[in-house]
Amino acid sequence: MQVTITEKDENNIVTVTLETEPGRAKDAYSKTLRRLGNNLSIKGFRKGKAPVKIVEGHFGPEQIRSETISNEFLSELLDEAFKTQDLNVVHIPNIARVQFDDPEASVTIEAKVELFPDVTLTDYKKLKLTIEVPKVNIDEQCKSTLDRLMLQQSTYKESDAAIEIGDEIVLDFDGQYKKDDGSYEAKPGMKAEGFQTIVEPGRFIDNFLEQTTGMKARDQKDIHVKFPDAYHDMDLAGKDAKFSVKIQKVSKPQKPELNDEFAKLFNIDTAAELQKRIREEVTTLNEQTRKGIVSEAIIIEVHAQSKVKLSESMVERELENDLATLQYRNHWNDDQIKDYSQNMDRPTELAQARNKLEKSIIITSIIRDEKLAVSEEEVRAELGKLNLPPDFDMAKLDMGALVNRINLDLLTHKAIELLINNADIEYKETEGHVHGPNCGHAH
Secondary structure, eight states: EEEEOOOOOOTTTEEEEOOOTTTTTHHHHHHHHHHHHHHHOOOOOTTTOOOOHHHHHHOOOOHHHHHHHTTHHHHHHHHHHHTTTTEEEEEEEEEEEEEEETSSOOOOOEEEEEEEEEEEEOOTSOOEEEEEEOOOOHHHHHHHHHHHHHHOOOOOEEEESOOOOTOEEEEEEEEEEEESSSSSEOOSSSEEEEEEEETTTTSSSSGGGGGGTOEEEEEEEEEEOOOOOSSSSSSTTTTTTEEEEEEEEEEEEEOOOSSSHHHHTTOOSHHHOOOOOOOOHHHHHHHHHHHHHHHHHHHHHEEEEEEEEEEEEHHHHHHHHHHHHHHHHHHHHHHHHHHHHHHEEEEHHHHHHHHHHHHHHHHHHHHHTOOOOOOOOHHHHHHHHTTTOOOOOOSOOOHHHHHHHHHHHHHHHHHHHHHHHHHHHHEEEESSOOTTTTTTSOO
C-alpha cells in the first residue's frame, strides 16, 4: 500500500491518500457477493444457491463494488494506512474520493482526517504545589452519621415549637415563577395542600425547606427560591420563584435508643459493631474525598502549565456530546434539548467543554508517554466490584463498552497516581468547605 499525507492545517486536519496493490479488493468483493447471494431468490435455484456470475449479473458490478467499499473493507484500508504512518486519528470528517473500478485493480482512497491535537506537556514529574484539604474531625462525623441513622428510624410527635432541621412538617404552598419579562406566573405542580416532608437540606427545591425553620404551626410566610439550571421542567429551569407557605403541622422526631436492637435494623448484631462500621465508612469516605481533591488539584496544575492545540470543531463535538449526555440523564425529548441549547450561554459552555477536553487530552498524553497499561486481572477485579444481583440479565450489558470504560478509568487512575507520587505537595488543612470533584461549585 502506498500512502501520502499532506501537511497538517490549523485544525489538525491532514489529507491521507492511499493506493492499494492490484487485486487487494478481490476477497472483500467476493465476500460481498456471497452476502448478497445468500438472500437472493432466483428462479431455477434454491434461495442463496445461485452461481456467483448469476448473482453478479443480478446486482451489477457497480452496486457490488459500492457495497464492498462501504462496509468494513473501507475501514480496514484506512486503519492499515493510519497504522503504517503512525497517525493518531480522532475523527474522519470527510471521505473525499474513492476509486474502485475493478476488484483486480488497485483501490484509491482520499480522506480528510483530524489528528490528535499537538500537546506540549510541562515536566509533570517535577510539580510543586500547595493543596487545600478539609480539616477532618472523625468523631464529629461519626456522631453526625449515627444521628442521621437514628433520625431515619424516629417516630414523630406533634409540637407547637418552632421548626428545626430534622422535623416533620405538613404545609400548604402556592408558587409562581418569574418570567423573562419580570412578571410572575403560576404553573401546575407549583401548588399543593397538606404536603408532608422532612425538613433537611437537599430535599425538595434547594433552600426551600431550610427557609421554613423558625416557623410554627399556622404561621405563614413567602419563600423565594431559584430552580436548578438543569431542572426537568424547561419552563422552570434556572428561574426565580416565590411560594406562599402556610405551616399546618410540626412534629418533632423521637429518636430510638442506641442499643443492639437498633443495630439489628441495619443487619448488624451489636451497637458496638454498628459504631465500628460507621467509623470505617466515614474514614474511607474522607480518604476518597481527600484523594479526589488532590487528584483534581494536580490535574489543574498540569493543565495550567501545559499547552493543547485544539481545533474549534473538536470543542464543538465535545459540547454536542455533553448535550447528548444531559438529554439522556434528564430524559428530555428533542424539543426540550433544542430549547435548552438555544437558551444556554454558549460561549461559557464551549469554554467549559474546551477546559474538560484539554485535561482529558493531557491525561491521555501522559498515559501514552509513560506507556501505562492495564492487565486482564485488574479489569476482572473491577468487573467483580459491580455487585450485580444474581438474577441480572448480563445480555443488557454492552460488555465491550464496559471493559473499555474500565480500561480508561484504570489508566486515568494510574496516570494521576504517577503525578501525585512524583509531585512535591504541601497540604494545607482548611476549616469548612474545600472545593473538590462533585462538590457542585465552579472551580
